Amino acid sequence: MAWRERELHPERSPRHFYGAEIRRHRKANGDMSLSRLAQILNFSTGHLSRIEGGESRPPAGLSEKLDAAFNTDGSFQRYYPLAAREPFPEKYSAYLKLVDTAVRHESYTLTVPGLLQSEAFANALLSASEPFATPEEREEWLTGRMARQTRLHQEPPPCRYWFVLDESAIRRPVGGPEVMAEQLSLLIAASRQRHITIQVLPLSAGAHSEMGGTSLMLLTLPDRKMVAYEEGSRWGRLFEDAQDVEHRLDLYNLLRGQALSPQDTDALFSSAREGFTNALRGTVRPLAEE
Incomplete structure (x- = not known):
């Protein structure tokens, strides 16, 4: 052919x-x-x-x-x-424009969400997920990803954030123990911000609606309208129909109900960070390998 x-x-x-x-x-x-x-x-x-x-x-x-x-x-x-001026692929453009105006941002991700990634973690993740991209392309994407975190740290906070992370996000040693220890420190600091809540969905929760590899985001806009966005490694889709969005909100609430409490999540972050820190010192294997 x-x-x-x-x-x-x-x-x-x-x-x-x-x-x-x-x-x-x-x-x-x-x-x-x-x-x-x-x-x-x-x-x-x-x-x-x-x-x-x-x-x-x-x-x-x-x-x-x-x-x-x-x-x-x-x-x-x-x-x-x-x-x-367009640092992001078209499939993300409509979603990212809405992210910039949302007053509430709720998400479930299989890895650490971009808004919470350290630069070293993001660089390691991009290198692994786009192995055939040029260094210039990866640098472009990294710069764009880091720039998107600005709104998260504005005062007063313009948005309420609720993140649910799969436990694999903190078990898989992306970039190695040093990068993971730094990333976990960042997650701990973020979770203690008044406008940010983070929960981990533990592996012990078993099967769930998004375990096929999909990330789910829900955005509440200033007019109180809610939209949903689903994303795979090579695709993204925005949902605005009320029935479609309500279905995904129900799924998200189930995930949130299966997740660890914010307090237990904080303790898990600290334990995982200690494991990676000990691995750096050569005392024990990282928690991810136990």
């Missing part, structure tokens, strides 16, 4: 328009292949493919090379400022 290029949607966003323009000029230049253009630009073919498809933000310096390759008199340099 012949290989077919993916369909582009330049109307979706400046990032998609930028990518579509790359393809348009490739086609206008003797139907140049993507690999040939990457060779001319001295650029990664895989990275260039993701930029053309609107999946990745163009890095600084690429626009000048494209203008030179296509003789476009600065067109790509003029497109770049708009395309560069």
